[in-house]
Amino acid sequence: MxxxxxxxxxxxxxxxxxxxxxxxxxxxxxxxxxxxxxxxxxxxxxxxxxxxxxxxxxxxxxxxxxxxxxxxxxxxxxxxxxxxxxxxxxxxxxxxxxxxxxxxxxxxxxxxxxxxxxxxxxxxxxxxxxxxxxxxxxxxxxxxxxxxxxxxxxxxxxxxxxxxxxxxxxxxxxxxxxxxxxxxxxxxxxxxxxxSTPAGKTSESMTQTAQKAAGSTRWLWSLLLILIAIILLWYLVKGCGGGKTTDTVITDTVSSETMMDTAMAQVSTPEVVTRESIKVSLPDGTVRDAYKGGIEDQLVAFLKDDSKQPGKDVWFDFDNLNFTTGSANISPDSKPQLQNIADILRAFPKAKIKIGGYTDRSGDSLGNIKLSQARADAVRNALLKLHTDAAQVPAAEGYGSQFAKAPATASDEEKKHDRHISVSVREK
Incomplete structure (x- = not known):
C-alpha cells in the first residue's frame, strides 16, 4: 500500500x-x-x-x-x-x-x-x-x-x-x-x-562546478599568501621604526543588546535622541506631561477625533514601559506612563481598551507566549490598581512572536520593534 x-x-x-x-x-x-x-x-x-x-x-x-x-x-x-x-x-x-x-x-x-x-x-x-x-x-x-x-x-x-x-x-x-x-x-x-533532466548532463555540470571550485580555491590561497606577506612586512617596519605605540582597546563581541530579553517592552528611543516634551490636555481639565508622538499624544488625539473609528486593528504602543529581564515585573520608571493611561481612561469613561503583549522571534515560541501573556496581565492589573474601571480594560492577551516581522536571525536593532506592549481601542 x-x-x-x-x-x-x-x-x-x-x-x-x-x-x-x-x-x-x-x-x-x-x-x-x-x-x-x-x-x-x-x-x-x-x-x-x-x-x-x-x-x-x-x-x-x-x-x-x-x-x-x-x-x-x-x-x-x-x-x-x-x-x-x-x-x-x-x-x-x-x-x-x-x-x-x-x-x-x-x-x-x-x-x-x-x-x-x-x-x-x-x-x-x-x-x-x-x-x-x-x-x-x-x-x-x-x-x-x-x-x-x-x-x-x-x-x-x-x-x-x-x-x-x-x-x-x-x-x-x-x-x-x-x-x-x-x-x-x-x-x-x-x-x-x-x-526529464539527462543524467549525463547533470554529471557534466557537477564536473564543471568542481573544476571552477578548484580554480577558485587556488586563487584564494594565492591571495591569502600575498596578504600574509604584506602583514608581516608591515609588522617588521612598524616594530623597527620606533614609532609611538597605541594601546588597543578590545571590545567584547557579545554586547548586552545581543542578550536582551526577547519579550522586553519596546523602548522607542534607546539612542540618545532629544524628544519633544508636550502637555496633553484631557476633557476633564487635567493636563499630563508626555512626549510628542508618544502613546498619550496619539491616544488622546484618537479619542477626541469623532471621525476615527475603534476596532481590533487600532493599536498604540507604550513607549516608556519596561520590565525586569525575563519576568513580568514592571520597572518603577514605567509608573508615570501607566498613570497617564489610567488618567486618560477616566477622562474618557466610554473608552474600552485591550492590552496586547508581543515578543520577537528569538527563543522558545511557547515560552514567549506565556511571558507576553503574563506581561499583558501585569499591565492590566497595574491600571486597575490605579483605580481604572475594570470594564474599561476587559481583556489582556499575549501574542508572543506571532506578529513579529523580523526573522529570528535578524539583528537586535531590527527585532526590537517586535518587542512591545500595546493598547487596542475597542470602544470610544
Whole structure:
C-alpha cells in the first residue's frame, strides 16, 4: 500500500490529543478540531509550495528531515504541555522556512476559521508543524529520497492535500498564488522538469562546478599568501621604526543588546535622541506631561477625533514601559506612563481598551507566549490598581512572536520593534 502523507499526519491528532489541547488552551474541543483540520493541509501545502513553485525541493527536504522523530502523539502532547524536546521552538524555525513573514497571517486565518483565540491558534500551529513535517521527513529518510525524488513524492500527494484545504480558507492568496490549482500545475511542471533532466548532463555540470571550485580555491590561497606577506612586512617596519605605540582597546563581541530579553517592552528611543516634551490636555481639565508622538499624544488625539473609528486593528504602543529581564515585573520608571493611561481612561469613561503583549522571534515560541501573556496581565492589573474601571480594560492577551516581522536571525536593532506592549481601542 502506498504511503498517504495527509492520512499519516491526521492520524497523529487523536481524540486524546484534541482533548488535552483544548484543556491546555482553554478552548472547546470542536474549536481545536476545526483548527487542526485547517492547520494540517495548510502546513503540507506550504511544503508543496516550497518544493514546487519556490523551486527549493532540497530546502523542503531538509526542513522535513529536521523534524523527523517529532511525528508522534506523545511529542505533540508534551509540546503543548511543556515544550518537551524544544519542538515548539523548532516549530518557529520550520514555519519561517515554509511561510516566511506570512506566519502571522496564517495564524489569524486559522483563528478566524476555527473560532478560537489567535494565541491558541499560534500554539497549535507551532506544535503541529514539527509533527506534520516529521511524517514527511521520516518517510523521506526511510526511502533515501533526494531533493528531486522528494519533489516527485510530494507531487504524488498533492491531490489529497489540496482537496483537504477548507473551503473559504484563502491559503493560495496567503502564499501569493491565484489559486491552489495554480500551485498544483506549477508543482507538476517542476516535477516533470526534474524527471526529464539527462543524467549525463547533470554529471557534466557537477564536473564543471568542481573544476571552477578548484580554480577558485587556488586563487584564494594565492591571495591569502600575498596578504600574509604584506602583514608581516608591515609588522617588521612598524616594530623597527620606533614609532609611538597605541594601546588597543578590545571590545567584547557579545554586547548586552545581543542578550536582551526577547519579550522586553519596546523602548522607542534607546539612542540618545532629544524628544519633544508636550502637555496633553484631557476633557476633564487635567493636563499630563508626555512626549510628542508618544502613546498619550496619539491616544488622546484618537479619542477626541469623532471621525476615527475603534476596532481590533487600532493599536498604540507604550513607549516608556519596561520590565525586569525575563519576568513580568514592571520597572518603577514605567509608573508615570501607566498613570497617564489610567488618567486618560477616566477622562474618557466610554473608552474600552485591550492590552496586547508581543515578543520577537528569538527563543522558545511557547515560552514567549506565556511571558507576553503574563506581561499583558501585569499591565492590566497595574491600571486597575490605579483605580481604572475594570470594564474599561476587559481583556489582556499575549501574542508572543506571532506578529513579529523580523526573522529570528535578524539583528537586535531590527527585532526590537517586535518587542512591545500595546493598547487596542475597542470602544470610544
Amino acid at each position: 502506498s504511503f498517504d502523507l495527509l492520512t499519516a499526519v491526521k492520524g497523529l491528532f487523536t481524540s486524546d490529543v484534541i482533548s488535552q489541547a483544548a484543556a491546555r488552551l482553554g478552548e472547546s474541543e470542536s474549536g481545536v478540531q476545526n483548527a487542526v483540520s485547517g492547520i494540517i493541509p495548510a502546513l503540507l501545502t506550504g511544503l508543496l509550495y516550497k518544493a514546487g513553485p519556490q523551486g527549493d525541493s532540497n530546502g523542503a527536504l531538509n526542513l522535513a528531515k529536521e523534524a523527523a522523530g517529532a511525528n508522534t502523539t506523545g511529542t505533540i502532547i508534551s509540546s503543548l504541555q511543556n515544550n518537551a524536546g524544544g519542538w515548539v521552538g523548532k516549530g518557529t524555525e520550520l514555519l519561517q522556512g515554509l511561510f516566511g513573514n506570512k506566519v502571522g497571517d496564517l495564524t489569524s486565518a486559522i483563528a478566524a476559521y476555527a473560532g478560537i483565540r489567535e494565541s491558541s491558534a499560534g500554539t497549535l500551529l507551532h506544535a503541529a508543524t514539527p509533527a506534520a513535517l516529521g511524517a514527511a521527513g521520516e518517510y523521506a529518510a526511510n526511502q533515501h529520497l533526494s531533493g528531486s525524488s522528494f519533489l516527485a513524492f510530494l507531487n504524488s500527494q498533492k491531490e489529497q492535500i489540496l482537496s483537504a484545504v477548507p473551503p473559504g480558507f484563502n491559503l493560495a492568496g496567503l502564499i501569493g498564488l491565484g489559486s491552489l490549482t495554480e500551485l498544483s500545475r506549477k508543482l507538476s511542471n517542476m516535477a516533470a522538469g526534474f524527471a
